[in-house]
Amino acid sequence: MQAAEPSFRESVDLMFNRAVALMDLSPGLEEKIRVCNSTYTVRFGVRLRGKIFTFTGYRSVHSEHMEPVKGGIRYALSVSQDEVEALAALMTYKCALVETPFGGSKGGLCIDPREWDEHELEQITRRFAYELAKRDLIHPAQNVPAPDMGTGEREMAWIADQYARMNTADINARACVTGKPINAGGIHGRVEATGRGVQFALREFFRHAEDKARAGLSGDLDGKRIIVQGLGNVGYHAAKFLTEEDGAKVTGVIERDGALVNPAGIPVEELRHWMMKTGSIRGFSQADFVEDGRKLLEEECDILIPAAMEGVITRENAARIKAPLIIEAANGPITFGADEILRQKGTVIVPDLYANAGGVTVSYFEWVKNLSHIRFGRMQRRAEEARSRALVEELERLSADQGLGWQLAPDFKQKFMQGSDELALVRSGLDDTMRIAYQSMREVWHGAEGAQDLRVAAYIVAIRRVAATYRSKGL
Ligand SMILES: NC(=O)c1ccc[n+]([C@@H]2O[C@H](COP(=O)([O-])OP(=O)(O)OC[C@H]3O[C@@H](n4cnc5c(N)ncnc54)[C@H](O)[C@@H]3O)[C@@H](O)[C@H]2O)c1
Numbered sequence: 001m002q003a004a005e006p007s008f009r010e011s012v013d014l015m016f017n018r019a020v021a022l023m024d025l026s027p028g029l030e031e032k033i034r035v036c037n038s039t040y041t042v043r044f045g046v047r048l049r050g051k052i053f054t055f056t057g058y059r060s061v062h063s064e065h066m067e068p069v070k071g072g073i074r075y076a077l078s079v080s081q082d083e084v085e086a087l088a089a090l091m092t093y094k095c096a097l098v099e100t101p102f103g104g105s106k107g108g109l110c111i112d113p114r115e116w117d118e119h120e121l122e123q124i125t126r127r128f129a130y131e132l133a134k135r136d137l138i139h140p141a142q143n144v145p146a147p148d149m150g151t152g153e154r155e156m157a158w159i160a161d162q163y164a165r166m167n168t169a170d171i172n173a174r175a176c177v178t179g180k181p182i183n184a185g186g187i188h189g190r191v192e193a194t195g196r197g198v199q200f201a202l203r204e205f206f207r208h209a210e211d212k213a214r215a216g217l218s219g220d221l222d223g224k225r226i227i228v229q230g231l232g233n234v235g236y237h238a239a240k241f242l243t244e245e246d247g248a249k250v251t252g253v254i255e256r257d258g259a260l261v262n263p264a265g266i267p268v269e270e271l272r273h274w275m276m277k278t279g280s281i282r283g284f285s286q287a288d289f290v291e292d293g294r295k296l297l298e299e300e301c302d303i304l305i306p307a308a309m310e311g312v313i314t315r316e317n318a319a320r321i322k323a324p325l326i327i328e329a330a331n332g333p334i335t336f337g338a339d340e341i342l343r344q345k346g347t348v349i350v351p352d353l354y355a356n357a358g359g360v361t362v363s364y365f366e367w368v369k370n371l372s373h374i375r376f377g378r379m380q381r382r383a384e385e386a387r388s389r390a391l392v393e394e395l396e397r398l399s400a401d402q403g404l405g406w407q408l409a410p411d412f413k414q415k416f417m418q419g420s421d422e423l424a425l426v427r428s429g430l431d432d433t434m435r436i437a438y439q440s441m442r443e444v445w446h447g448a449e450g451a452q453d454l455r456v457a458a459y460i461v462a463i464r465r466v467a468a469t470y471r472s473k474g475l
Pocket residue numbers: 147148149150151194229230231232233234235254255256307308309310329330331332356357359360
C-alpha cells in the first residue's frame with residue numbers, strides 16, 4: 001500500500017529539506033528558516049441576506065527576515081491553515097530568488113466568491129481587511145497583500161480603501177496592498193504580470209540548448225504544443241502571450257467543469273470571452289469538450305502549464321504525465337511524491353518559486369511607486385526625454401552650421417524624443433528579473449553542489465540569501 005501523500009505544507013518542507021541536505025547551514029538556522037513564524041486565524045460575522053454568516057480567514061507570516069512581508073490573499077473553499085502556511089513559505093523563497101526585499105506571507109478566506117454578489121463580497125472583504133489591518137497584518141511597512149486565486153484588482157481596491165479609512169494620517173496608505181487598479185494607485189502591467197513572467201521564464205529556458213536537451217526539446221517556442229490547466233488570471237495571460245507573441249499552440253485547456261481539446265490550437269482570446277459570457281468552457285465551438293478534465297494532464301504535449309491550484313499532479317497520476325517540460329504557473333501543483341516520480345522519468349520542472357514570481361516582482365514596483373509618490377519611471381522618462389532632445393538639437397545645429405541640410409523625419413524625431421512609459425519599464429524590469437533569477441538557479445543546477453533539478457537549485461539560491469540576511473542580523 002502506498003504511503004499517504006504529504007500535505008501541501010509538508011510537501012514544501014520536504015522540498016526545502018532536499019535543498020538543505022546539499023548545503024552547509026549552521027545548526028538551528030535551518031530550522032529557523034523552515035518554520036512558519038505565525039498564523040493568525042480570524043472568525044468574523046457579517047449580516048447578509050437577513051442573517052449572520054460567519055467567515056473564517058487566515059494570514060500567515062512565514063519569515064520576517066525582511067519587512068514588509070508579502071503574499072496574496074486567496075478566496076477559495078480549500079483555504080486552510082496548512083494551505084496558507086505552505087503558500088507563505090513559498091513566498092519567502094520566491095522573494096529571495098527574485099531578490100525582492102520582502103519576507104513571506106499569505107492569507108486566505110474560506111469562501112466560494114461565486115456564491116456572493118459584488119455588494120456582499122465588498123462587505124465581506126472590508127470586514128476581513130479590518131480584522132487584519134487592526135493587527136498590522138495589512139500595513140505598508142509590515143505586511144502587504146496582493147491578489148491570488150479568487151481575488152483581483154477589485155478586492156485590492158476595497159482593502160486599500162478600508163486601510164486608508166482606518167489610517168487617515170498615513171501618507172503611505174496606498175502601499176498597504178498591491179495589485180490595485182491604476183486609478184487607486186496600481187501600476188501598469190500588474191494584472192498580467194504573473195502570466196507575463198511565465199512567458200519570460202519559458203523564453204529564458206528555451207535560450208539554453210543544454211537545458212532544453214534535458215527535456216528532449218529543441219528550437220524555440222514557435223509551434224510548441226501547450227496544455228494549460230486553469231484559464232484564470234495566470235493561465236489566461238500566459239496562454240495569450242505564448243500563442244500571440246511566441247507562436248506556441250494551446251492544444252488543451254483544463255478547467256473546473258471539464259477540458260477542451262483541439263490539436264490545431266485553441267483561440268485563447270475567444271475562449272476567454274466565451275468563459276466570461278457563459279461562466280464555463282462548455283459549448284465552446286472551436287474545440288472538443290472532454291468531461292474528465294484531469295485526464296488531459298496526461299495527454300501528449302511539449303509543455304504542461306498547471307495554472308490553477310496545488311496538488312493536481314500526485315503520486316497517483318505522475319507516472320502517466322507525458323509532457324517532457326512542466327512549468328508550475330500555480331503554486332505547488334506537483335506534490336513531493338509526484339516530484340520524485342517525475343524526476344526519475346526525466347521530466348524537467350520549472351518550479352513555482354521561479355515560474356510565477358512575475359506577480360511579486362511587479363508588486364514590488366507598485367509598492368515602490370506608492371512609497372515614492374511618483375509615477376513609476378517618471379523621473380527616468382523626463383531624463384531620457386531631455387537627453388534625446390539635447391541630442392536632436394545638437395544634430396540640427398551641426399547640420400545648420402555646416403550647411404548639410406539634414407532633417408529628421410518628424411515621426412522619427414517624435415519617437416526618438418519619447419522616454420519609456422511605465423508599462424515598458426515594468427516589462428523590461430520584469431524581463432531582467434526573470435533572466436537574472438534563471439541564471440542564478442541555472443548555475444547551481446549545472447554546478448558542483450549536486451543539485452539534480454531546477455527546483456532544488458532554486459531552493460538553494462533562495463535559502464542561501466535568507467540565511468545570509470539572518471546571519472547579518474546576528475542570528
Ligand atoms: N494572481 C497572481 O498574481 C498569482 C501570482 C503567483 C501565483 N499565483 C498562483 O497561480 C494559481 C492561479 O491563480 P490565479 O490568480 O490565476 O487564480 P484565478 O482565480 O484567477 O484563476 C484560477 C483558474 O483556475 C480554475 N480552476 C480552479 N480549480 C480548478 C481545477 N480543480 N481544475 C481546473 N481548473 C481549476 C478556475 O476556474 C480559474 O479559471 C494559484 O496557484 C495562485 O497561487 C497567482
